Amino acid sequence: MANAAPRLDGLVDHLFRHAAGQMVSAIARLVGPNRLDLAEEVVQDALLRALQIWPFSGMPDNPRGWLFQVARNRALDILRREAVLRDKLAWSENLVDLTPRRDASPADAIGDEELAMMFMCCHPALPQPARIALTLKLVGGFGVEEIADALLSQTAAVAQRLVRAKRQIRDEKIALEIPPPGEVRARLPSVLDVLYLLFNEGYGAHGGDNLTRADLCAEAIRLAKLLAENPHTDRPSVRALLALLLLQASRLPARVDEVGDLLLLAEQDRARWDRAMIAEGMAHLDRAATGDEMTAYHLEAGIAACHATAADAASTDWAYVLRLYDELLRLKPSPVVALNRAVALAMVEGPAAGIEAITALRSHAALAGYHLLPAVLAGLERRAGDLEGAARHYGEALQRRSTAPERRFIEKQLAAIERERRSSG
Amino acid sequence: MAKFLLLARGAGLRPEMSPEEIQRTMLKYKSWTERVAGSGRLIDANKLRDDEGRVLRQPGGKLTVTDGPFAESKEIIGGYWLINAASYEEVVELTRDHPHLQFNTLEIRQIHEM
Numbered sequence: 011m012a013n014a015a016p017r018l019d020g021l022v023d024h025l026f027r028h029a030a031g032q033m034v035s036a037i038a039r040l041v042g043p044n045r046l047d048l049a050e051e052v053v054q055d056a057l058l059r060a061l062q063i064w065p066f067s068g069m070p071d072n073p074r075g076w077l078f079q080v081a082r083n084r085a086l087d088i089l090r091r092e093a094v095l096r097d098k099l100a101w102s103e104n105l106v107d108l109t110p111r112r113d114a115s116p117a118d119a120i121g122d123e124e125l126a127m128m129f130m131c132c133h134p135a136l137p138q139p140a141r142i143a144l145t146l147k148l149v150g151g152f153g154v155e156e157i158a159d160a161l162l163s164q165t166a167a168v169a170q171r172l173v174r175a176k177r178q179i180r181d182e183k184i185a186l187e188i189p190p191p192g193e194v195r196a197r198l199p200s201v202l203d204v205l206y207l208l209f210n211e212g213y214g215a216h217g218g219d220n221l222t223r224a225d226l227c228a229e230a231i232r233l234a235k236l237l238a239e240n241p242h243t244d245r246p247s248v249r250a251l252l253a254l255l256l257l258q259a260s261r262l263p264a265r266v267d268e269v270g271d272l273l274l275l276a277e278q279d280r281a282r283w284d285r286a287m288i289a290e291g292m293a294h295l296d297r298a299a300t301g302d303e304m305t306a307y308h309l310e311a312g313i314a315a316c317h318a319t320a321a322d323a324a325s326t327d328w329a330y331v332l333r334l335y336d337e338l339l340r341l342k343p344s345p346v347v348a349l350n351r352a353v354a355l356a357m358v359e360g361p362a363a364g365i366e367a368i369t370a371l372r373s374h375a376a377l378a379g380y381h382l383l384p385a386v387l388a389g390l391e392r393r394a395g396d397l398e399g400a401a402r403h404y405g406e407a408l409q410r411r412s413t414a415p416e417r418r419f420i421e422k423q424l425a426a427i428e429r430e431r432r433s434s435g
Numbered sequence: 436m437a438k439f440l441l442l443a444r445g446a447g448l449r450p451e452m453s454p455e456e457i458q459r460t461m462l463k464y465k466s467w468t469e470r471v472a473g474s475g476r477l478i479d480a481n482k483l484r485d486d487e488g489r490v491l492r493q494p495g496g497k498l499t500v501t502d503g504p505f506a507e508s509k510e511i512i513g514g515y516w517l518i519n520a521a522s523y524e525e526v527v528e529l530t531r532d533h534p535h536l537q538f539n540t541l542e543i544r545q546i547h548e549m
Binding site: 026058060156 | 461514
């Protein structure tokens with residue numbers, strides 16, 4: 011019997027999403043940063059075109075190449091037609107201008123373009139929320155709804171943020187380029203900051219029911235790797251951030267138990283930590299140390315490395331962790347860092363010292379709605395034997411915004427405390 | 436065993452689908468195709484070009500060729516699958532969860548065999 015089944019295997023995970031980011035970056039380079047909408051439109055057309063054709067014809071041998079070709083041809087068509095409308099004479103000149111600098115080999119056309127797009131999206135002139143949304147949209151290939159989902163915002167608000175940011179890019183002529191060598195160091199912090207935030211958004215959500223948010227971790231790592239792999243942007247701060255992200259992500263498989271409930275660092279089955287990722291992270295951390303820069307990412311990666319290389323929670327070098335937190339607090343004075351430091355302090359000096367440090371943080375406005383403050387406090391109180399205080403503060407944590415697995419975790423603690431109180435009383 | 440044409444009407448994709456959604460949908464087509472091909476039922480599958488095609492007429496004995504039937508874009512047949520099945524009922528069963536139904540209609544026609 012004849013069997014002409016269209017071949018549709020070889021669709022690697024997130025192929026379309028990643029290809030979308032690469033193509034938008036490459037085509038925006040071709041048509042200019044004042045035509046970002048055009049670049050996005052032709053890429054979207056190409057992806058939809060694939061969906062109309064591939065189910066019947068099967069996948070082309072080089073899916074990325076196919077998509078890129080279709081998008082690029084469409085962009086050139088549109089520009090030609092506009093040129094004809096504008097001025098018949100200008101048409102032929104434009105055509106010369108528009109001829110791509112190289113043949114459309116996608117492997118060749120990507121890489122630098124994506125980095126250039128990252129620097130544009132993370133330009134310090136843009137407001138920070140816009141930088142994050144733009145990076146996800148243009149580099150990451152996320153849809154507007156997915157971005158809203160990932161950042162826990164409204165779709166309309168994200169859409170508006172994107173429109174405004176693109177207008178600002180046009181109006182202020184923000185360049186679509188990797189900054190010249192002398193400026194890379196000054197421009198990197200805002201790029202790294204976006205990747206750091208993306209990762210944390212995803213990390214906090216991991217194990218929850220929101221898969222899009224969990225994808226943010228992988229995306230942040232992918233983009234950090236792009237920066238580390240390019241000689242222009244391979245700076246110690248980049249390696250340190252990449253090390254931090256890998257070391258943190260190595261624990262993701264162990265952060266929840268088989269029913270999806272959160273596990274504390276001390277409870278995690280360390281055999282489930284991703285050893286290859288830890289080794290990769292440690293290698294980047296080594297590279298990060300061979301430079302003239304000392305960033306917060308270095309210190310945070312150092313702390314993550316202490317955990318990643320310790321056999322269990324008890325044999326962790328908590329005194330060293332505490333020293334790193336002290337330094338981190340000097341470099342980046344933030345109440346969240348101070349809260350984490352208090353946990354390390356409790357491990358070194360006992361729960362009472364931790365409780366005292368956290369109590370001092372309670373008046374901090376930035377932590378007023380932060381569920382982890384009362385939750386961490388409650389954990390220390392329980393260790394100190396103050397079951398009543400622990401129950402009260404876990405209750406307080408439940409009043410604040412948190413993910414579903416976090417809420418289940420706290421409820422489980424509350425139930426355990428209730429049992430302990432009954433059996434002791 | 437009889438042969439059936441499964442005709443997929445053309446447009447209807449939501450333009451705002453995200454790349455990830457597009458890929459997910461592609462994977463649904465993939466698993467449908469694999470299931471039908473795996474059971475040896477799939478004979479052929481083809482996408483038809485999205486141009487308007489040609490219509491031939493012979494009014495008064497003189498052949499004229501014109502562009503397109505100019506159907507509404509959502510009515511245009513975008514492609515087809517040719518499959519083996521015992522009956523219309525069986526084809527309906529096979530296509531009940533077809534991803535194309537998310538966007539547009541499918542039409543089943545049996546091939547007339549002598």
